Amino acid sequence: MTQERADAARNRAKILAAAAELVADKGIEGLGMAEVAAASGVGVGTLYRRFGDRSGLAYALIDAKEREFQEAFLSGPPPLGPGAPSGERVRAFLHGLVDRTFAQLDLLLMAETAGPFARFGGAYEAYHRHLSLLIADANPSADAPFAADALLAPLAANLVIHRGRPPAALKSGLDELLHGVLASPT
Template sequence: MTQTRRALPQAGRGDRRGEERADAARNRARILAAAEEIVATRGVEALSMADVAAAAGVGVGTLYRRFGDRSGLAYALIDRRERDFQASFMGGPPPLGPGAPAAARIRAFLQALAGRVAGQLDLLLMAETATPFARFGGAYDAYHRHLAILLADLPSPAGHRADPSYLADALLAPLAANLLAYRMREHGLTLDAVRAGLDDLLAGVTSGARSAS
């Protein structure tokens, strides 16, 4: 009876694949770092595939294969920062992460989100205005769910409870990228003023909670 022979693994084959994956990860990190630098210093309008490739030291074809086009690269920049932000409020240290009272966590979240939007304002403006409902879903749903849960944990006066879902929308509304860009760029509103305004809004939401506690 003839026994089927199995091919033996080629020496070093797994190592080469591991090296390729590591190289791809390093290339991606260099590309995103170069793109972030261009956006930070020259704006989204200057985000060209050729300039990013040159700054990252990779071929233009590598960018197109990995990101598809300029908008795909822009979304990759948003996604990287967004993952870090969501990790911070879902599992990071308090008061942004778990372990602090609900009111303190809401305030920390809104303050951090204001900085997050301002930090990538042009990219988020492009993403949120691509279609009429582009802002909603995805990250917005994560923010809304997080706030609604925390708002539901606030004590309220006897016989009265505002809808946490509606209040979550109300607190997120001032941080729409188009509104923030308009107020900051056309009217000189500063990030500090935005954050102070959010504190005032939150004080109105939590005043009933304080009186009921």
């Protein structure tokens, strides 16, 4: 793997910052290649060479936030990161994922609806594996893989938009589901 040149890394950071600001201000419609190039101070050709097209730029924005979130739940401080009981970590993870979803809802909608299995790519599999392990540890009698899918389902971007539930309501609903998942059978 080749090392990214320092100037290329700086340009990438400027481009992603400008793109994120445009999306925050204008929504996904604001993510035009010419607008991002102008806002970041790079040429449109640089943008196309680097990201291919608008969707490549959107995926780069998602990827940057995804890396931050995964770093937090894999090695960050508890309760999201290691060091807290598994049940607490599941709750912190789900609440963090709600926040992460709302932070890039339009971008995630675009990415998750790109194809029939687009939602189930690398990030979903990482979430599923992480939740399955934590659930199995917290409640060995649970069907952890099924429970992980059930807990992740309400966070599909299209369902979040369709239902219109605010973050607090989603977190509360997930807490209720989680209570049932972690309860041991009597």
